[in-house]
Amino acid sequence: MAKTGKNILSISQLSIGYGSKTVANNINFDLGAGMLCGVVGVNGIGKSTLLRTLGGFQPKLSGDILLNGKPLEKYSSSSLSKELSVVLTEQPASKNLTVQELIALGRQPYTNWLGTLTKEDKQQIQASLDAFLLNELRHSKCHELSDGQLQRVLVARAMAQDTSLILLDEPTTHLDLYHKVQILKMLQELAHNKQKTILFTTHEIELAIQLCDRILILDGKDHPFGDPCQLIEQKHFDQLFPSEMVQFDGKTGSFKVNK
Numbered sequence: 001m002a003k004t005g006k007n008i009l010s011i012s013q014l015s016i017g018y019g020s021k022t023v024a025n026n027i028n029f030d031l032g033a034g035m036l037c038g039v040v041g042v043n044g045i046g047k048s049t050l051l052r053t054l055g056g057f058q059p060k061l062s063g064d065i066l067l068n069g070k071p072l073e074k075y076s077s078s079s080l081s082k083e084l085s086v087v088l089t090e091q092p093a094s095k096n097l098t099v100q101e102l103i104a105l106g107r108q109p110y111t112n113w114l115g116t117l118t119k120e121d122k123q124q125i126q127a128s129l130d131a132f133l134l135n136e137l138r139h140s141k142c143h144e145l146s147d148g149q150l151q152r153v154l155v156a157r158a159m160a161q162d163t164s165l166i167l168l169d170e171p172t173t174h175l176d177l178y179h180k181v182q183i184l185k186m187l188q189e190l191a192h193n194k195q196k197t198i199l200f201t202t203h204e205i206e207l208a209i210q211l212c213d214r215i216l217i218l219d220g221k222d223h224p225f226g227d228p229c230q231l232i233e234q235k236h237f238d239q240l241f242p243s244e245m246v247q248f249d250g251k252t253g254s255f256k257v258n259k
């Protein structure tokens with residue numbers, strides 16, 4: 001089960017955007033160890049912008065991002081790589097690497113300048129191969145993999161990096177329903193069993209409701225955050241899409257198309 005306690009990620013009064021263009025402001029939420037959190041919202045509302053800001057790829061406009069109690073901008077890139085791993089939608093640059101080699105790259109923050117893998121590094125790589133069912137594929141080249149297999153490899157690399165926070169941008173894109181559920185369940189297990197804090201953007205709202213411990217709804221106004229059941233009770237999903245087309249059914253936690 002997810003644990004509460006000390007916050008791994010603490011966001012207050014955060015504004016995100018590009019130069020003079022504010023994409024979203026007044027974002028507030030906290031995540032403890034062992035929590036799986038989905039970020040949902042309509043196209044263009046700012047999910048990827050938030051993820052890139054939390055990952056340190058672009059500056060915040062204002063507000064506070066605390067990672068393990070320390071402002072994100074105070075981390076050096078080498079110390080940040082031991083606290084935060086990011087899985088983006090882009091394909092890996094080195095698709096000629098084998099699955100095992102790509103996952104081993106997750107150990108880079110811990111290896112010496114020769115890149116020598118210690119016993120602990122090798123154990124972490126093996127644990128990541130096991131957790132994401134990649135043993136049989138360990139010697140396959142990444143360019144030979146299906147989208148679902150590649151996504152598992154990318155998340156396994158983040159697991160090998162062994163950071164307290166893992167951010168993922170749309171990890172279920174291009175996957176069929178079975179493989180969407182598979183990857184989200186693996187993320188849930190990683191969060192709950194290894195006490196990782198995991199935040200991902202998604203359009204799979206119904207799956208996020210079923211599997212996440214917390215959901216952040218980017219709605220262009222208040223950005224509700226909380227336990228999925230609580231957000232349903234407070235009717236926060238009802239306004240997400242224009243009601244003439246799609247309606248949310250709070251009893252089933254699913255969306256229905258108006259015929």
Ligand SMILES: Nc1ncnc2c1ncn2[C@@H]1O[C@H](COP(=O)(O)OP(=O)(O)OP(=O)(O)O)[C@@H](O)[C@H]1O
Nearest residue numbers: 018021023041042043044045046047048049050201
């Ligand atoms: N590099 C950029 N410079 C300026 N504006 C940008 C840039 N990238 C994105 N935007 C704008 O920021 C807003 C939020 O985009 P973002 O990609 O974060 O939304 P999103 O919720 O992830 O969308 P989607 O669900 O379609 O992936 C959009 O209006 C987009 O046009």
